[in-house]
Amino acid sequence: MGYKIEIEGIHESLLFDDRQHSILACAISGDVYLPHGCADGRCGECKVVLLRGTVDAKDDYSIIDRDKSADDVVLACCSKPTSDIVIRAKVIAELSGVEQLTIPAKVKSVKLETPDILVLMMFQNGA
Numbered sequence: 001m002g003y004k005i006e007i008e009g010i011h012e013s014l015l016f017d018d019r020q021h022s023i024l025a026c027a028i029s030g031d032v033y034l035p036h037g038c039a040d041g042r043c044g045e046c047k048v049v050l051l052r053g054t055v056d057a058k059d060d061y062s063i064i065d066r067d068k069s070a071d072d073v074v075l076a077c078c079s080k081p082t083s084d085i086v087i088r089a090k091v092i093a094e095l096s097g098v099e100q101l102t103i104p105a106k107v108k109s110v111k112l113e114t115p116d117i118l119v120l121m122m123f124q125n126g127a
Contacts, residue, residue: 003081024076033095046076053085
């Protein structure tokens with residue numbers, strides 16, 4: 001069974017089906033990129049606001065501080081719609097249309113440039 005996911009400010013809606021494991025996975029498969037880090041509920045980067053509808057949500061790590069957050073905040077990586085939903089989320093439009101690749105690599109060095117920028121130097125092919 002499929003549910004419609006609407007993201008505030010995005011004109012096209014996404015269709016969630018049972019083969020997808022989360023709102024985040026559905027968004028990415030629909031070429032809509034939401035901020036995320038761990039994709040399993042530990043970092044909290046994928047918090048979204050549920051404006052309408054219902055979800056089956058998990059927050060085993062207590063990333064969502066219930067004293068400071070409204071009940072309508074859920075983790076996109078750990079939430080599945082149980083009805084059609086509307087969410088408010090930051091969308092990273094610059095990543096739309098960028099092809100994802102998985103390639104084997106060996107890390108040569110890691111350098112922390114700023115608190116939120118990490119530079120990975122990779123070995124070249126054959127090295």
